[in-house]
Amino acid sequence: MFSKTIFTVAFLATWVLAWPVTKRDECDGDHTYNYGNTNAFTPKATYNYDVSTGAIECTPTTNKVTKSDTDNGHHITTLMTFEYPTASAGMMCQFGFSLDATDTLTGNQGGLVDLFSSLAPAPGCTSGWGPGNQRNIHMGRLAPVLGGEATFTDTYTTYLTAPSPCKAPGTVEAFELVGVNDNVHVEWDPSVSGAFISYS
Structure with missing residues (x-):
């Protein structure tokens, strides 16, 4: 009876570990999760940035990338801060971006976004x-x-647009997502979808 109990517990533990997690709100303290059987980590912080005023909105309920020919230059970009977890040590990393089926995606050519690196992470809220x-x-x-993962239509560097050696655990990097063309509106709940760095 005792050996049967041990077997059952071991089987259930293996089954749970193998089950793919696809929702961001199931990430752990390291911001790591399993995305379709791919290990990945999400930003430790995200911000909305007003290109016209320089204002940084911290802890937004949704992240946005917007551009409009009627917004008087108040384009919004998303600033992201990542911290490499212990689990990615010695692995190859790649940037990814996914949207839930209920998120917003409109714009020229379907709504394209550009990925930029940042010189430094956003410090938090600012009004200008x-x-x-x-x-x-x-x-x-x-x-x-x-309802799926974005693809790179163009790449201007191989770093993170293709598998690249992961930075050492604890390394902090920052990136920015920017709208392409005159009109684009991409909006998502960062606890469910958005940017991630996969590793394998």
């Missing part, structure tokens, strides 16, 4: 200029899809 978005290297262009 300083420090700005810290935009640095144009890394690639993504074509998001509702």
Whole structure:
């Protein structure tokens, strides 16, 4: 009887560990999760940035990438801060972006977004200029899809747009997602969808 109990517990533990988790709200303290059997980690912080005023909105309920020819230059981008977890040590990493079927995606060419690296992470809420978005290297262009993972339509660096050696655990990196063309509206709940870095 005792050996049968041990077998049952071991079987259930193996089954639970193998089950793919696809929702961001099931991530652990390291912001790691299993996305369709792919290990990944999500941003430790996300912010909405107003390109016109330099204002940084912290802890938004939704992240946005918006551009409109009627917004008087108040384009919104998403700033993201990642911290590499212990589990990614010695692995290969790649940037990814996914949307839930209930998220918002409209715009020219279906709603494209550009990925940039940032010189430094956003410091938190600001109402105006300083420090700005810290935009640095144009890394690639993504074509998001509702209910799935975006693909890179163009890449301008191989770093994280293709499998790249993961940074050491504890390393902090920042990135920015920016709308392409005159009109685009991408909006998502960061606890469910959005940016991630996969590792294998």
